[in-house]
Amino acid sequence: MSTLTIFNSLTREKTAFTPIDPDHIRLYACGPTVYNYAHIGNARMAVVFDLLANVLRSLYPKVTYVSNITDVDDKIITAHLETGAPIAEITEKFTRIYNEDMASLGCKTPDIQPRATTHIEEMITLIKSLIERGHAYEPEPADGHVLFNVPSFENYGGLSGRSRDEQIAGARVEIASYKKDPADFVLWKPSKDDEPGWESPFGPNNGRGRPGWHIECSAMAEKHLGLPFDIHGGGADLKFPHHENEIAQSCCAHGHNNLDAFAKYWMHNGFVTVEGEKMSKSLGNFTLAHDLLEKYDGAVLRIALLSAHYRKPLDWSEQALHQAQKQYDRIAKALKMLEKFETRQIPPESDVLNALCNDLNTPAAFVALNNLVNRINEPDTPKGSTLKSIIISTLDLLGIEPPDVAQAENEHVNTSEFEGLLQERTQAKADKNWARADEIRDELTAHGYKIIDTAEGPKLEKL
RNA sequence: GGCGCGGUGGCAGAGUGGCUAUGCAGCGGAUUGCAAAUCCGUGUACACCGGUUCGACUCCGGUCCGUGCCUCCA
Numbered sequence: 001m002s003t004l005t006i007f008n009s010l011t012r013e014k015t016a017f018t019p020i021d022p023d024h025i026r027l028y029a030c031g032p033t034v035y036n037y038a039h040i041g042n043a044r045m046a047v048v049f050d051l052l053a054n055v056l057r058s059l060y061p062k063v064t065y066v067s068n069i070t071d072v073d074d075k076i077i078t079a080h081l082e083t084g085a086p087i088a089e090i091t092e093k094f095t096r097i098y099n100e101d102m103a104s105l106g107c108k109t110p111d112i113q114p115r116a117t118t119h120i121e122e123m124i125t126l127i128k129s130l131i132e133r134g135h136a137y138e139p140e141p142a143d144g145h146v147l148f149n150v151p152s153f154e155n156y157g158g159l160s161g162r163s164r165d166e167q168i169a170g171a172r173v174e175i176a177s178y179k180k181d182p183a184d185f186v187l188w189k190p191s192k193d194d195e196p197g198w199e200s201p202f203g204p205n206n207g208r209g210r211p212g213w214h215i216e217c218s219a220m221a222e223k224h225l226g227l228p229f230d231i232h233g234g235g236a237d238l239k240f241p242h243h244e245n246e247i248a249q250s251c252c253a254h255g256h257n258n259l260d261a262f263a264k265y266w267m268h269n270g271f272v273t274v275e276g277e278k279m280s281k282s283l284g285n286f287t288l289a290h291d292l293l294e295k296y297d298g299a300v301l302r303i304a305l306l307s308a309h310y311r312k313p314l315d316w317s318e319q320a321l322h323q324a325q326k327q328y329d330r331i332a333k334a335l336k337m338l339e340k341f342e343t344r345q346i347p348p349e350s351d352v353l354n355a356l357c358n359d360l361n362t363p364a365a366f367v368a369l370n371n372l373v374n375r376i377n378e379p380d381t382p383k384g385s386t387l388k389s390i391i392i393s394t395l396d397l398l399g400i401e402p403p404d405v406a407q408a409e410n411e412h413v414n415t416s417e418f419e420g421l422l423q424e425r426t427q428a429k430a431d432k433n434w435a436r437a438d439e440i441r442d443e444l445t446a447h448g449y450k451i452i453d454t455a456e457g458p459k460l461e462k463l
Numbered sequence: 464g465g466c467g468c469g470g471u472g473g474c475a476g477a478g479u480g481g482c483u484a485u486g487c488a489g490c491g492g493a494u495u496g497c498a499a500a501u502c503c504g505u506g507u508a509c510a511c512c513g514g515u516u517c518g519a520c521u522c523c524g525g526u527c528c529g530u531g532c533c534u535c536c537a
Contacts, residue, residue, distance in 0.1 A: 033535090043537080046537080048537090074535080160466075160532075161467075162467095236467095237532065238536080242536090268537095270531085278530080279537095309477075312469080323486060362477095363476055363477045364477055366486075367486085370485060370486070371485085429496075432496070434496055441497085450499075451498080452498085452500075453495080454500085
């Protein structure tokens with residue numbers, strides 16, 4: 001059996017993955033804030049951790065993959081104020097779209113997809129515990145804010161490798177006067193009447209307010225996975241401050257001092273870049289997954305997203321897309337040649353699984369997949385059910401939707417409109433009248449079609 | 464300024480102390496009336512400068528360049 005090795009951001013080294021409970025692997029990855037369409041950079045996280053979940057499932061009997069939906073956030077409020085759409089409408093719409101788009105990219109819905117707004121109570125419990133243990137405070141006079149006191153957690157900064165002093169030196173944040181320490185961050189904040197809010201024990205107006213950004217993940221991970229759990233994931237930009245703060249909250253709420261009392265392993269995916277620069281909404285250089293799906297097969301986008309190792313930057317370009325499309329076409333061709341065979345349940349190609357077990361080395365996995373697919377051309381390889389089955393199960397492991405061979409066939413244009421011309425050309429060819437044959441090719445080109453001669457006769461393809 | 468990551472053949476992108484992926488593009492060939500598709504063949508590249516070593520792209524030190532986080536961000 002293959003063993004999984006992963007790069008643990010917490011220790012900054014590649015180590016063997018040792019489960020807390022080999023009978024039940026528990027994985028959490030920070031999901032999207034639903035106020036807008038997801039761009040292809042956002043999608044990378046979903047694809048990477050979906051793949052990780054697949055690999056874990058093939059290695060262990062039970063896996064619980066939790067990925068949240070953040071449906072209370074200032075950006076959502078901003079979207080509400082700008083568009084006038086009710087908050088619930090915005091969050092429901094973009095949650096649905098996110099799930100649809102990710103499904104197109106071959107991502108299974110996480111086993112549990114908790115929403116922040118249905119875990120307010122758990123967050124309040126956590127905050128109360130932090131106050132009781134002296135790690136959080138309400139500023140005087142109480143105005144509805146609750147802050148986490150960073151100096152109260154000795155090991156703060158251990159994940160991102162920065163000391164508190166460094167942060168203060170580099171701080172570009174305006175320091176709110178109510179903070180005891182410049183690094184302190186918000187656990188709970190008051191809501192204005194026109195902002196979403198929940199009653200709480202904190203501050204005036206029945207404590208009506210809403211949670212800070214970080215507390216939701218602490219609360220939801222703990223509720224659905226228990227502490228500590230195995231792997232916590234997310235984008236590299238969440239490492240600081242979001243993940244750092246999650247660790248601080250969760251450890252302190254339960255009186256732990258060691259950083260891995262929350263999650264044992266941390267994994268961070270790199271960014272999608274555009275011409276070397278991070279794809280981001282503020283730079284405006286993003287491409288929406290939703291738009292790409294109009295033009296490309298989701299499987300092609302998934303291949304493109306996995307074409308670089310997950311920790312490295314991935315430059316998004318037409319060429320990258322073209323390469324991924326070609327890759328997918330090769331798979332389709334192999335499966336087309338194996339069309340007549342039945343498939344059966346069979347384990348995936350071991351070289352692919354081994355590559356993935358090596359810290360999700362997807363480029364190496366594609367090499368192994370290519371070797372597998374290329375067996376179709378090796379004369380001494382038995383072609384048939386076994387080969388087809390192993391290709392299918394390997395694609396399943398990678399989360400790549402197998403190409404629909406039958407549908408590819410239908411993409412050939414209905415030839416009826418040009419039946420006469422095609423017949424004439426076939427006759428011309430039989431008569432070795434190449435001039436006339438080429439003339440007809442040109443004519444059809446003018447109509448926007450390309451003639452492809454196949455064993456079953458001429459076919460048309462849109463140019 | 465602090466902390467971090469990276470510089471591999473035309474491009475994308477793994478990897479390893481000596482055997483040197485894979486894909487895209489290109490080139491040559493087979494096949495095809497032509498075309499497309501397909502198949503076969505083809506590329507010793509690892510930023511720069513030192514050091515360690517029998518031997519380094521791979522280890523160590525330095526230089527240059529790019530980029531990320533430190534503010535909401537996958």
